[in-house]
Amino acid sequence: MNAIPMIDPFGRHVTYLRVSVTDRCDFRCVYCMSENMTFLPKKDLLSLEELDRVCSAFVRKGVRKLRITGGEPLVRKNIMSLFKSLSRHLRSGTLDELTVTTNGSQLAKYATELRDYGVERVNISLDTLNPGRFRAITRWGDIADVHAGIDAAEKAGLRIKINAVALKGVNEDEIEHLMRFCHDRGMDLTLIETMPLGEIEADRTDQYLPLSLVRARLAEKFTLIENDYRTGGPARYLTVKETGGRLGLITPLTHNFCESCNRVRLTCTGTLYMCLGQEDAVDLRDAVRASSADDLLDATIDRGILRKPKGHDFIIDRQTKKPAVSRHMSVTGG
Numbered sequence: 001m002n003a004i005p006m007i008d009p010f011g012r013h014v015t016y017l018r019v020s021v022t023d024r025c026d027f028r029c030v031y032c033m034s035e036n037m038t039f040l041p042k043k044d045l046l047s048l049e050e051l052d053r054v055c056s057a058f059v060r061k062g063v064r065k066l067r068i069t070g071g072e073p074l075v076r077k078n079i080m081s082l083f084k085s086l087s088r089h090l091r092s093g094t095l096d097e098l099t100v101t102t103n104g105s106q107l108a109k110y111a112t113e114l115r116d117y118g119v120e121r122v123n124i125s126l127d128t129l130n131p132g133r134f135r136a137i138t139r140w141g142d143i144a145d146v147h148a149g150i151d152a153a154e155k156a157g158l159r160i161k162i163n164a165v166a167l168k169g170v171n172e173d174e175i176e177h178l179m180r181f182c183h184d185r186g187m188d189l190t191l192i193e194t195m196p197l198g199e200i201e202a203d204r205t206d207q208y209l210p211l212s213l214v215r216a217r218l219a220e221k222f223t224l225i226e227n228d229y230r231t232g233g234p235a236r237y238l239t240v241k242e243t244g245g246r247l248g249l250i251t252p253l254t255h256n257f258c259e260s261c262n263r264v265r266l267t268c269t270g271t272l273y274m275c276l277g278q279e280d281a282v283d284l285r286d287a288v289r290a291s292s293a294d295d296l297l298d299a300t301i302d303r304g305i306l307r308k309p310k311g312h313d314f315i316i317d318r319q320t321k322k323p324a325v326s327r328h329m330s331v332t333g334g
């Protein structure tokens, strides 16, 4: 078996795999999807067994952290069986962390089981605390379900990070409130800039709120202390002296986060993207289906890693109307 560690042409060790297990979702967030999305035919999806096989190949090749995402990962049928089977890598010590990014709508149902399968932290997306606004942003979501999900996760002993996309004119007046809500409950908050991924109805220049501006506004009221806390993800963290909580900033547009990128992304159809912001990819589904031995799969992964680009070319401005890449975040997995 090929257990060559994955080192890209720029010397970066790939130790983090994000896996989108479905492109489907029970929400239609305005910055992520259009209201009438066409989803992939089910036959194109990797089965849960195939997803396990691909994830396990990555673990064998040095991935220490797996994040399950989507679409909404918890709407995929029988998804707990994937967490259950992947938990063997935690028990054997070959994997450090198994995590999930979710919109929280199904978390009340699954929080305890996730904890049982070794998940210790979850990222929950919540852009606003205002029920009407929440409905407007997610189109189909009910904030009560997310609150129930947060409560259940807390009760199950999961550490929680809230992710919020900073949206101009939508939640920019609420960032302080959101931060206090999170920090009061011992949850980190990470703010994300909108990224130009996939066609949506809205104009992204209208949604884009630079986090440099959000940070400057917060700094008028709070003492923001730089710290070197890292989760292996792209966020940079600040400690807020007054709340004692942590504030993460993901700034793909105002700050290039590529230099230390240790991640690759697998879609639910088995396509491996070496960069969120580039089109280049290799197909692992054919490799998985061609043989029950893993040689071809391993060799295809190696081929992809050797093509990992230096970084993305995101730009959001009035001249550039087309998204940087045509696939939605829900395909590649946020």
Ligand code: SAM
Pocket: 025, 031, 032, 069, 070, 071, 072, 073, 101, 102, 103, 123, 124, 125, 163, 164, 165, 192, 193, 194, 195, 196, 197, 329, 330, 333, 334
């Ligand atoms: N459905 C799950 C959720 O919402 O957490 C997981 C998938 S979602 C694609 C992952 C994260 O990506 C969410 O926090 C979401 O807010 C964020 N996201 C989606 N589209 C985005 C975009 N165009 N720019 C920036 N963040 C985006």
Ligand code: SF4
Pocket: 025, 026, 027, 028, 029, 032, 033, 070, 071, 072, 103, 125, 330
């Ligand atoms: Fe669904 Fe997450 Fe995209 Fe919202 S951000 S539409 S919850 S995949």
